[in-house]
Amino acid sequence: MRLHLSTWPEIEAYLKSRAEVIVPIGSTEQHGPTGLIGTDALTAEMVAEGVGENTETLVGPTINIGMAVHHAAFPGSITLRPSTLIAYIGDYVNTLSAHGFRRFFFINGHGGNIASVNAAFYEIYAGYAAAAGAASERSNRPEPRCVLANWWECEQVKTLSRELFGGREGSHATPSEVAMTWYRFPQHVKSAHLDPPLAPAGRFFGAADYRSRFPDGRIGSDPSLATPEKGKQIYDAAVAGMTQAFKAFREAA
Amino acid sequence: MRLHLSTWPEIEAYLKSRAEVIVPIGSTEQHGPTGLIGTDALTAEMVAEGVGENTETLVGPTINIGMAVHHAAFPGSITLRPSTLIAYIGDYVNTLSAHGFRRFFFINGHGGNIASVNAAFYEIYAGYAAAAGAASERSNRPEPRCVLANWWECEQVKTLSRELFGGREGSHATPSEVAMTWYRFPQHVKSAHLDPPLAPAGRFFGAADYRSRFPDGRIGSDPSLATPEKGKQIYDAAVAGMTQAFKAFREAA
């Protein structure tokens, strides 16, 4: 059930028994010579829809641009500053919270988002603390509860990736994420000569630094191992892992 | 050609001869008892893709949440504050501008965005004026040029809408926009009793005021007239009109 494909009376009805919403969040950034610029948003959305179906939970609009400052030296990458992303997520959560949504489960496709999104959650909580203070004990709108879950970090995906790609998964433009988009968008499978086949790894800082260390954009990965078939396997593992994480969140929050 | 389905070397190649990008922008807000909450984003994206194909122009990620404060009293509507949307569009344009994009053609699906998006364009221009000032005559990055085009206001659509819906088009949850989404998403055609069939019209102010004036969310419209077939007609008219507007912009900017 996608929010954008629903009517408001359907949402009103949903809120009578439910208070959860799943929010896919990705990025629009280079993913090496063969990865799609939208990889992180596409994978997050695919997984979110899968979890939404498994658990009959509403899935909100996909946040398709994230915090990708370090990719900004590659054409076509778009980035929000952390402060913009914090404001954006605040508006997203606060609007829905006013309608009765209480539990926000963000499914994330991009490591670069982690810091800013978690900062956003505390910016939101700070607002509730302040409101509570101002209105003393009688504030009658409870705090929302937010969590960010990275699909590539669940046990199911990590195990499968090791099995499929061995030590060639890397951390950016990975065969796992590239494969998953190819499974869903087979008409957009790209090919390019990867040189070296296994990209260099290591830490990085700003955008200029990133590009000088990782000239074709990949970090530690060999996406030539990606195939649509493996993408299907990774997708299934990610949906299974995130479904489990969502259920744990629903219990705890 | 969608940015999110491209690789960065493809964008690098595109920029050798082109400096245009089309940006679909919509909203996530109630559209009456039968309209999809994502109507404005879906229609903007459909039209943008059509114009992109017609003119071989890159289409950036869809901005699917807009300025919808006045709809905030209906469950499921999400809104950015104008200030957040201004920051968001600034980051979007400034990142791409650094890569060589110069002409940004926003195709808009939501009247409520008009003020904030135009304000955003001037916030961006102000930054370039300041940068130019600081670095004197030698700033070597030219100002980007941005325009917002509302698909429902082109002559082609206005004429067709009058023909198809007479005086029952209205201004929110219109048969035109509802029909266009049903044409694209026939599995999400909704039905509901509309009472009265033709919604009341008139001006409005904040969110509480809006809901009290327009209890089911529609303004002056009768979306029961919408059908997927008419949606196809409206879509074709919108793509034709926006293609023409895009070409005029490319000439002038």
Add this chain to the structure above:
Amino acid sequence: MRLHLSTWPEIEAYLKSRAEVIVPIGSTEQHGPTGLIGTDALTAEMVAEGVGENTETLVGPTINIGMAVHHAAFPGSITLRPSTLIAYIGDYVNTLSAHGFRRFFFINGHGGNIASVNAAFYEIYAGYAAAAGAASERSNRPEPRCVLANWWECEQVKTLSRELFGGREGSHATPSEVAMTWYRFPQHVKSAHLDPPLAPAGRFFGAADYRSRFPDGRIGSDPSLATPEKGKQIYDAAVAGMTQAFKAFREAA
């Protein structure tokens, strides 16, 4: 009745029966070789005072600097960034709203303000929606209601301008606005050789772009047609038109 020429007990008394305030808003920007830099603020203030007298309504302090980024390449133009103007109008409205003012009728002298001022209104409404949310159903301060009315767009002025200036009104440094300031400030009538007499027209983007397209600052206008006498006529038409618009707003809001 001007706010700045009143005492606070007079305002307290006014609020016992009234909740309206008229706010003149203009700009400080080049108006071609013969137009005053303060044209937009001066005309807005003149008209606002006329409407205030006609309707016995309080007129607040004139906002004399507006959003004029596109004029920034001409010496003496001052501009607020849209974000600054949004904050400014927010403070203006929110302070008075706390005293009991509910209906804010902005009389505008500058097209460049339209987007930012309307964005400001929604930024204000968003604050009330949030406050309402935090305090649940018991927020006891109603939303303010704001509207922006452009004096040059009322029927009375448009008809008269066509009659007086034919197709030579243009859209910046127009004979109408220049004439109106000369009527009020006859000691500041300026003269200069206008070359060409009728300025070029067309769209524009940022400040550098504007100056390159419109070298003396005018757009499509021939202000040599302006005289103090015609200024009086335009002024009367604008006051009549805005009085009517104000009354309609008072009914509707």
Add this chain to the structure above:
Amino acid sequence: MRLHLSTWPEIEAYLKSRAEVIVPIGSTEQHGPTGLIGTDALTAEMVAEGVGENTETLVGPTINIGMAVHHAAFPGSITLRPSTLIAYIGDYVNTLSAHGFRRFFFINGHGGNIASVNAAFYEIYAGYAAAAGAASERSNRPEPRCVLANWWECEQVKTLSRELFGGREGSHATPSEVAMTWYRFPQHVKSAHLDPPLAPAGRFFGAADYRSRFPDGRIGSDPSLATPEKGKQIYDAAVAGMTQAFKAFREAA
């Protein structure tokens, strides 16, 4: 010479030999039972125009709303938050600075502005320091230089006030400032029973606190002593004092 009554070519000409601008800044706030709400803006503007004439210096638009949070509990007072005023002054100075203005002499009519305006100056300087940093030694736009001068603190006014009003000047709604506005706006002389004739004095904190300590808005003053004639004397003293201060600034900056 007022900026708003000039044309841009006149300003261009002025900048060939001059780099100074005088900026009147006041407030819109209660001034006791008989003082005008616009007192601080009116007096600042009067004095600025006098200094402008004495020294043939351009006078910019009057900043008529200032930082008056502590007066916010009195109807008709309008206040900017300090952060808004800082942004506003930044835009004012930075725009003019790009045209070649270098020395900004603010003539202030309101004690409450002092902190925020001086903070604004350093916010501006910080921007230049940052720009200088980014562009290394080759930033070719010099820092602007700003100063705030309070007309009521010059020796000439302090001496005369002691002479005319003895210990009954006080610090808000003073006979000096009230008299000065009555001199200029004799049709707006107000009368009211002042009880007690000499208002209480002392420190204060926020808006609620202020109103509870100073119920009619005055602090330590007896504005019943004000007359238009004394206003003329105070005005002359203020113009003399500020003219001297302006000349000293022009030397030093």
Add this chain to the structure above:
Amino acid sequence: MRLHLSTWPEIEAYLKSRAEVIVPIGSTEQHGPTGLIGTDALTAEMVAEGVGENTETLVGPTINIGMAVHHAAFPGSITLRPSTLIAYIGDYVNTLSAHGFRRFFFINGHGGNIASVNAAFYEIYAGYAAAAGAASERSNRPEPRCVLANWWECEQVKTLSRELFGGREGSHATPSEVAMTWYRFPQHVKSAHLDPPLAPAGRFFGAADYRSRFPDGRIGSDPSLATPEKGKQIYDAAVAGMTQAFKAFREAA
């Protein structure tokens, strides 16, 4: 009693009978060839701890970076923009205010902080005014009350400084403040040739301007007169003066 050396139950107990907190605020900026970069924070903290002991009042964390834009051209100076300092102080005061602290006595070691800190206080008060407005008469959290006291301006210190240093105190990198840090940190007494012994005085504007006027950083001072012994005397005077000021504040607020 320092907050950072207490436990939360100790603070809970303190709040049962007290609502005061002392906040030391300084700066991290050049203090001439022999003064420590932390001088202003160190002296503020020393004095605050002395006053805290004298009056059994809680002393909060020292704000060790302040508004020092004008010192930014000297290596090792750190500055907050005024807007950052305003946000920082707002968070500091608002958090503690929610726990029941009402009276905030800032002991300041740096003249450059005065404007921004006072602006911060009004930004805080504005928030309470707004909150009060939104919740009508029933906001049940009282406004905090804040004051800034500059230790070097109390009568005790001024008298002693005249006695010890005559006309060689100056206004930056003064013998008083340098001596006080040497008294507390005798292992960090520095020596350097001061040329000229008495630094130039005068006004200044931005960072580049400051450095060009005062090449070694001092203003009007001769810190070669500083000794740890005199530092002890100044310290005692400052603690006495600030204790008196604190008691007056506690009475008045």
Add this chain to the structure above:
Amino acid sequence: MRLHLSTWPEIEAYLKSRAEVIVPIGSTEQHGPTGLIGTDALTAEMVAEGVGENTETLVGPTINIGMAVHHAAFPGSITLRPSTLIAYIGDYVNTLSAHGFRRFFFINGHGGNIASVNAAFYEIYAGYAAAAGAASERSNRPEPRCVLANWWECEQVKTLSRELFGGREGSHATPSEVAMTWYRFPQHVKSAHLDPPLAPAGRFFGAADYRSRFPDGRIGSDPSLATPEKGKQIYDAAVAGMTQAFKAFREAA
């Protein structure tokens, strides 16, 4: 070598051969019934000074207030909103970066800071990317490089903690951090009855939620195991671990 105990000529000299600075960052927040509110700042500062001595590296002013929104319901906790901390760190780094510092090694004492501090780093990098863009290829100030290192996560500390405290370390108000402060501040050793001895563990969301789950503030810890002697051991391990991490950073950045 502490920045605040140095003079600016000493920093100028340091910068001739070095570009590193260590920045201690902690928090001011409840640490259970026996832990000091300043624990995180005190431990970060201790460790930073140790690493500074080991490696002859400058240590900047301690950031003693961090992001502690979730602790805000306990008296005496102070928190910055994430957005404030981001601005604060930006000013800190950008000022020093203008002097030639390039490598910023933050030693962190508080898990709650991680997201906001990393977001701050990218906000800084975004500024450099923008500046680079505006000035094209000729921006001559290189990007700073920042890293955050959490002392409690280095292998040395984790091993020792397991040895000393077994499974009773927990994640807030841990025996390790409490012990370290007691080692340095033996006069501030506190005692209280801990009930239960081992605090509950688990995830949490906002401030109200945190307090309801962890009534005395601890998470999963038993700080009754802390002693000054063990604190010395933990301190030594932390300094060893962070020294190693600093050296690795210096190589890589």
